[in-house]
Amino acid sequence: MTHAFNQLTDHVYWLSPDSTTDRPVLGVIAGATGSLIVDAGNSPAHARVLLDQIDAANLPAPRYLVVTHWHWDHWFATAAYNLPTVAHASTRRILAAQATWDWSDAALDARVAQGAEIAFCRDMIKAELPERNRLVLRPPDLAFDGELEIDLGGVTCRLIHVGGDHAADSIIVHAPEDRVVFLSDCRYEDIYATPRRYTVANALPLFDRLLALEADLYLGGHEPAPLLRPALVEEALRVRHAGKIVERIGDDRVAVIDELRRQGNLMLDEDTLDCVDAFLAGLRKGG
Ligand SMILES: [Zn+2]
Known part of the structure; x- marks a missing residue:
């Protein structure tokens, strides 16, 4: 496995x-x-890969950990x-429960x-963590709703709850001075549905909110390169266009x-x- 720290x-x-x-x-x-x-x-x-890189780059000591969903x-x-680990109130509630679950293969x-x-997810968990007997799952200690701002000495971190189809508890982390947004997975489809789905009610306002942020660079949760703002604008147009046509025409792929x-x-x-297929799936679910 190779990671690059940039x-x-x-x-x-x-x-x-x-x-x-699936790291x-x-x-x-x-x-x-x-x-x-x-x-x-x-x-x-x-985590060890990241902590070693933080040491090697001589970065200021970590003070807060944020969990995005x-x-x-x-x-x-x-x-x-x-x-101290911060998450949205729903995330903390869900993870406090999951920390007590049995994560064995069976x-x-x-x-x-x-x-x-x-x-x-099961297959990826087994691949990343074949041995889970001693795995400690520590749920977040701090929770917020809406928005939370953390000051790191002249550098602001804005934690903003945005929700979306992927996970209703999704937050993003905006560094306004640097004009960067960690999107994590918020704009992806709902992967717990088959086929994966989008809904007009969730996806369209989400993209509007992401583009309303003062930012030039966006990092997706599973993408190998940052997105420049124009690429996110284009993606938002595509999603809006597909969503609006599916909303108007309904569950008829050929007509759409x-x-x-x-x-x-x-x-x-x-x-x-x-x-289009994700929006059609969202429509069938009654989203
Ligand atoms: Zn996710």
């Missing part, structure tokens, strides 16, 4: 993801009085940091059979695609079709 701006650093075992992007915002870490990682080994890959490593298999867990063609849609590529 400096993005004056105060922002990030560790690249690894899709082999997400981890972030560091470094201020005069200490550093804030964005997401714990999916195992003690993953309840998915295992973002929080399983919390105990490796021994830091229990995971049973939850997948019951539909309470998806095979993808005909309408996109009729409009001479230049963006009728694979990404747009994926987007």
Whole structure:
């Protein structure tokens, strides 16, 4: 497994993801009085990679850990940091419960059979953490609703609850002085549904909120490179366009695609079709 630790701006650093075992992007915002870490990682080994890089780069000592949403890959490593850990109130509630669950192979298999867990996460957990007997799951200690601002000595971290289809508890971390946003997974589809789904009610306002932030650089939770603002603008247009047409035409894939063609849609590529399918799935769910 290879990760790259990169400096993005004056105060922002990030560790690249690894899709082999679904390790997400981890972030560091470094201020005069200490550093804030964005997401714990999916195992003690993953956290160790980040902590070693923080040491090697001589960054200010970590003071806070932020967990962006309840998915295992973002929080399983919390105990490796021994830091005050902040999350949205829903995230803290969900993780306090999950910390008491049985995470053995048998229990995971049973939850997948019951539909309470998806095979993808089970398989990734087994791959990243084949041995889980001594795994300590430490839920967040601090919780907020809405927005929380943390000052790192002239460097601000804005934790903002944005929700979305991927996870209703999703927060983003905005570093306004550096014009960077850690998006984590907030703008992805709901992966716990098959097929993955988007809803107009959640996805469209979410993209509006992300673009309303004073920012030039956005880091997605599982993407190998930062997104420049124009790329997020383009993505938001595609999502809005697909969502609006599905909303108007309804659950008729052929008619939706005909309408996109009729409009001479230049963006009728694979990404747009994926987007249409996600909105159609959201419609069927009654979203
Ligand atoms: Zn996620």
